[in-house]
Amino acid sequence: xxxxxxxxxAQCITCHAWSPDHSMVAFCPNNNEVHIYWLxxxxxxxxxxxxxxxxxxxxxxxxxxxNRIVTASHDRxxxxxxxxxxxxxxxxxxxxxxxxxxxxxxxxxxxKFAVGSGxxxxxxxxxxxxxxxxxxxLIRKRHDxxxxxxxxxxxxxxxxxxxxxxxxxxxxxxxxxxDAKDSTKGKSADLKxxxxxxxxxxxxxxxxGVKWSLSGNTLAYVGHNSMxxxxxxxxxxxxxxxxxxxxxxxxxxxxxxxxxxxxVGFDCIPMVFAxxxxxxxxxxxxxxxxxxxxxxxxxxxxxSEAFGKLYGQSKHGxxxxxxxxxxxxxxTCIVPLKENGTWTxxxxxSGLDGKIITWDxxxxxxxxxxx
Amino acid sequence: xxxxxxxxxxxxxEAIITRIEHKTRKIESLLKQYKPVEALKTALEGSPPMTRDxxxxxxxxxVVHRAIMAIKDVDGMLSSxxxxxxxxxxxxLYRGLSTGDRPTCDxxxxxxxxxxxxxGLGCILRCLADTVNTERSTGSCAKKVGSF
Numbered sequence: 296x297x298x299x300x301x302x303x304x305a306q307c308i309t310c311h312a313w314s315p316d317h318s319m320v321a322f323c324p325n326n327n328e329v330h331i332y333w334l335x336x337x338x339x340x341x342x343x344x345x346x347x348x349x350x351x352x353x354x355x356x357x358x359x360x361x362n363r364i365v366t367a368s369h370d371r372x373x374x375x376x377x378x379x380x381x382x383x384x385x386x387x388x389x390x391x392x393x394x395x396x397x398x399x400x401x402x403x404x405x406x407k408f409a410v411g412s413g414x415x416x417x418x419x420x421x422x423x424x425x426x427x428x429x430x431x432x433l434i435r436k437r438h439d440x441x442x443x444x445x446x447x448x449x450x451x452x453x454x455x456x457x458x459x460x461x462x463x464x465x466x467x468x469x470x471x472x473x474d475a476k477d478s479t480k481g482k483s484a485d486l487k488x489x490x491x492x493x494x495x496x497x498x499x500x501x502x503x504g505v506k507w508s509l510s511g512n513t514l515a516y517v518g519h520n521s522m523x524x525x526x527x528x529x530x531x532x533x534x535x536x537x538x539x540x541x542x543x544x545x546x547x548x549x550x551x552x553x554x555x556x557x558x559v560g561f562d563c564i565p566m567v568f569a570x571x572x573x574x575x576x577x578x579x580x581x582x583x584x585x586x587x588x589x590x591x592x593x594x595x596x597x598x599s600e601a602f603g604k605l606y607g608q609s610k611h612g613x614x615x616x617x618x619x620x621x622x623x624x625x626x627t628c629i630v631p632l633k634e635n636g637t638w639t640x641x642x643x644x645s646g647l648d649g650k651i652i653t654w655d656x657x658x659x660x661x662x663x664x665x666x
Numbered sequence: 667x668x669x670x671x672x673x674x675x676x677x678x679x680e681a682i683i684t685r686i687e688h689k690t691r692k693i694e695s696l697l698k699q700y701k702p703v704e705a706l707k708t709a710l711e712g713s714p715p716m717t718r719d720x721x722x723x724x725x726x727x728x729v730v731h732r733a734i735m736a737i738k739d740v741d742g743m744l745s746s747x748x749x750x751x752x753x754x755x756x757x758x759l760y761r762g763l764s765t766g767d768r769p770t771c772d773x774x775x776x777x778x779x780x781x782x783x784x785x786g787l788g789c790i791l792r793c794l795a796d797t798v799n800t801e802r803s804t805g806s807c808a809k810k811v812g813s814f
Contacts, residue, residue: 500795520795521788539753541786 297565297582297654298620299641302339304332305649310628312357312364313643317632320643320651321345321364323352329366331383347374347385354399356408359633367396367410373420375408375429388429390418398444404451406473411442417456419468419488434466434489443503444547449511453492453529457502463495463516465529493533497524504547504558504629509638515556515568517545523558523568525576538568540578549629549642551656555665557582559626559644565654569665579662582654583621624648640666679719685712686725693733702736703743709733710751710758730758735773740780752785756793 305324312321319333319342329345329352350369357364364376364383373388373396390396394413401408410418410431415438418431439460446455454468467486468474486492498518505516514526521544527534545560554570565582626646632639632653640656656662689708696705709730737743747755759781762774782790 518795520792521786522792539788539792541788543787544791 297656297659298652299655300653301620301650303648303650304330304339307624307647307649308628308645308651309351309353310355311643311645311651312355312630313632314357315359315362321355321357322645322651323355323366324649325351327351327368327370329355329364343383345374345376345383345385347387348372350395353395353397354410356399356401358401358405361405363401363405365399365401365408367399369395371396371412373399373408373410373418373429373431386429388420388431390420390431391433392416392418394441397441400445400447402447402451402468403449407451407468407470409445409447409454409468411445411456413441415440415442415458417442417445417454417466419454419470421470421473432470432488434468436489437464437466437491437494443501444505444516446505446507446514448507449509452486453511455505455507455514455516457505457516459501461496461498461500461502461518463497463502463505463514463524463526465492465494465514466490467492493526493529493531495524495526495533495535497526497535497537498522504545506548506550506556508550508553510553513550513553515548515550517548517558517560519544521545523548523556523576525556525570527574536576538576538578540566542566546625546627547629549631551638551640551642552666555662557629557642557654559629559646561625563622563624563626563646563648565626565629565644567662569662579665582656582659620652622646622648622650622652679722682719682722683725686722686729690729690732693729697732697736702733702738703746705736706730706733706743706755707747707751710754727758727761731762731770734758734762734777735770737773737777740777743777744780744784749785752781752789753792756781756785756789757796760793 304322307325309323309325319331321329321331323329327348327350330341331343332339333342348368348370352366352368354367355364362378365373367373371390371392373390374385375388376383376385390410392412392414396410396412398411399408407419407421417434420429420431423430438458441459442456443459444457452467452469452474453465455463455465457463467488467490469486469488499520501519503517507514512527514529515523517523521540523538523545525536543561545558548556548558550556556568558566558568567579567582568576569579570576624647626644628645630643632641632643641653643651643653645651693705693708696708759774759778762770
């Protein structure tokens with residue numbers, strides 16, 4: 296099995312993030328709190344509850360080197376949490392939004408973070424030493440709808456966004472005084488803050504879940520029309536590929552290697568996509584058994600299951616446990632498990648069923664050629 | 667500026683109409699030779715017409731409709747139809763269902779069932795999510811298409 300561990304933490308999880316050493320996991324149980332659990336003798340125990348937001352927490356990111364947590368919420372604010380002694384101390388970041396914040400991500404150097412919002416804007420936040428204050432700088436124009444996902448290029452300057460206007464865009468986030476001129480290599484050095492590098496117009500419907508490959512050469516994002524899009528050579532003339540698949544749409548993606556992507560979404564089971572020697576992407580397979588949902592009887596059971604969930608019937612809970620290490624509902628979040636800042640073949644997923652499942656692709660023989 | 671654009675669009679529409687007329691003749695002759703699958707392939711070729719012009723869309727729909735209604739062996743048709751046409755066919759099936767015409771709906775549902783088994787739910791989602799080439803959303807999407 297590709298799934299190596301699974302635990303049901305809550306009724307529903309909006310997003311999750313791991314501590315640098317993976318001993319702790321932070322997630323939002325679909326309310327205004329962030330819960331931090333840690334593994335004690337094979338059992339998950341609640342360690343901290345971060346309470347400061349007023350509404351659902353839509354994004355969490357835990358920085359690997361500086362050990363800080365950033366959260367974004369529908370209450371239009373962000374908090375940066377620092378561990379002081381045994382307490383997580385919040386610092387309010389005023390994003391200056393008039394709509395919900397939807398996603399958040401630390402930059403690779405951890406000196407900036409990006410927040411996507413329902414106000415058709417992206418906030419780039421950075422720390423101002425003299426004021427002891429996180430400043431939010433907005434990319435206001437360009438987006439025609441909510442920003443559903445943000446992803447940092449490894450060079451710490453370029454930021455990719457997806458939006459419900461169906462487009463994927465790449466911006467420069469160069470901030471004077473934060474980003475040193477010499478650290479920006481090549482083309483991205485001359486770009487001003489908020490400058491649009493490229494706009495990809497591949498999806499005819501909402502776009503979600505954008506990610507860069509490890510080298511930053513390839514970009515992948517998904518649309519709500521059961522398609523996944525890949526773009527190489529991000530710049531004036533990107534090379535784009537669309538891959539259609541026969542199942543329900545994806546919500547988020549993750550590069551495992553330069554030639555392999557895992558997508559998660561409404562089909563409740565991760566899908567593997569890979570590029571062949573010529574660089575042509577295609578669907579490879581599901582990770583694990585797919586639920587059989589084609590016969591009439593199983594539609595019936597899905598219905599009763601849905602009702603069971605609605606009325607909190609316990610016997611269905613037992614049913615779910617028997618299914619083991621798979622999600623029972625839409626997967627909304629996929630997070631890489633990095634070791635010492637480098638990528639591995641492991642990742643974790645969370646979704647509307649409240650489970651966090653850890654996956655390892657190390658022993659998947661048929662996929663090893665793409666790793 | 668906008669006027670010039672409209673002019674180009676009109677010219678384009680004329681060309682498309684001519685092409686569709688040509689297609690109609692070809693399909694009629696294929697149907698006479700009892701080659702309904704070939705007829706459907708011909709009808710779907712060059713679809714969607716990639717235009718906002720309702721006249722073109724309707725004209726193309728009439729051709730595709732003619733070919734769809736001539737299909738008797740659905741399984742045989744689907745196995746000889748190239749999968750790249752599945753998405754387009756699905757869009758026309760929904761257009762057929764939206765007419766409310768009894769024989770058309772019967773035929774479209776019959777094909778829809780078999781097509782879904784082959785092409786999966788993704789095919790339906792792509793059809794529902796396509797706001798450019800389907801009839802429903804022309805109003806709201808006219809602006810969007812204009813910028814392409």
